[in-house]
Amino acid sequence: MQVGDILRKKTARVATVRMNETVAIAAQLMRASNISALVVKDVVRTEGNTAVGMFTERDVVRAIAEHGAAGANMRVSQFVSVQQLVSCTSTDTLEHIRHLMTKHHIRHVPVIDNYSLIGVVSMRDIAAAFDEEATAAKQAVPA
Numbered sequence: 001m002q003v004g005d006i007l008r009k010k011t012a013r014v015a016t017v018r019m020n021e022t023v024a025i026a027a028q029l030m031r032a033s034n035i036s037a038l039v040v041k042d043v044v045r046t047e048g049n050t051a052v053g054m055f056t057e058r059d060v061v062r063a064i065a066e067h068g069a070a071g072a073n074m075r076v077s078q079f080v081s082v083q084q085l086v087s088c089t090s091t092d093t094l095e096h097i098r099h100l101m102t103k104h105h106i107r108h109v110p111v112i113d114n115y116s117l118i119g120v121v122s123m124r125d126i127a128a129a130f131d132e133e134a135t136a137a138k139q140a141v142p143a
Contacts, residue, residue, distance in 0.1 A: 003097060003111055004090035006129055007119040014110075014117055016041045017055055017076055023063045024072040026055050037108040039117060040080050051087070051110050051117045053080035087112045090119075094126050101126075 017026045017038040026038055037056040059079040063071030087110045088097050097109055101123055111119040 001094050001129055001133060002090065003088055003092050003094065003121055006094070006121055006125045007090060007111060010119060010125070012119075014039055014119055016051075016117075018042070019052065019075065019077040019080070021076050022072065023060055023074050023076060023079070026076050027060045027072070030057065030060075037120065037122070039110050039120060040076055041117075051085065051112065053085055054106070054108050054110065055080055056108060085110070088121065089113050094129055097121060098123075098126050 015029060015033050015035055015038050017029055017040055019040055019042045029038060030036060037054050039051050040053040040055050042050055042052045055076050059076075063074055063079055065071075067074060086100055086104050086106060088100065090111055090113050100109060101107060107123040109121050110117055111121055
């Protein structure tokens with residue numbers, strides 16, 4: 001099974017936040033969309049609108065834990081590691097993405113095809129796909 005198989009079942013909208021937004025705005029966006037991660041975008045002159053990282057509920061907790069109430073007014077850019085964006089393509093296998101998530105201790109991976117952000121795959125998406133596959137395999141075996 002490939003990442004694209006999961007994306008076909010999800011809504012096409014990808015929730016994003018800009019680097020210069022506050023932690024509070026990012027938290028409100030996550031709450032309004034009932035999601036736990038946002039793709040962080042930055043405007044780069046040479047590349048246009050570019051995905052540079054992920055901002056998650058864990059980042060909100062870290063901001064408040066480290067800076068108290070003032071953490072809510074800090075910028076998303078202060079909590080996102082932009083050195084190495086871990087991403088995948090729609091043709092990557094779910095096994096490969098699960099390995100990436102485990103290796104990098106992350107739960108959300110942006111899907112980028114031809115330099116365009118087309119979706120996000122979560123650990124929950126992958127677990128559900130594996131469960132679906134296992135159930136289908138069980139039903140295919142005659143009793």
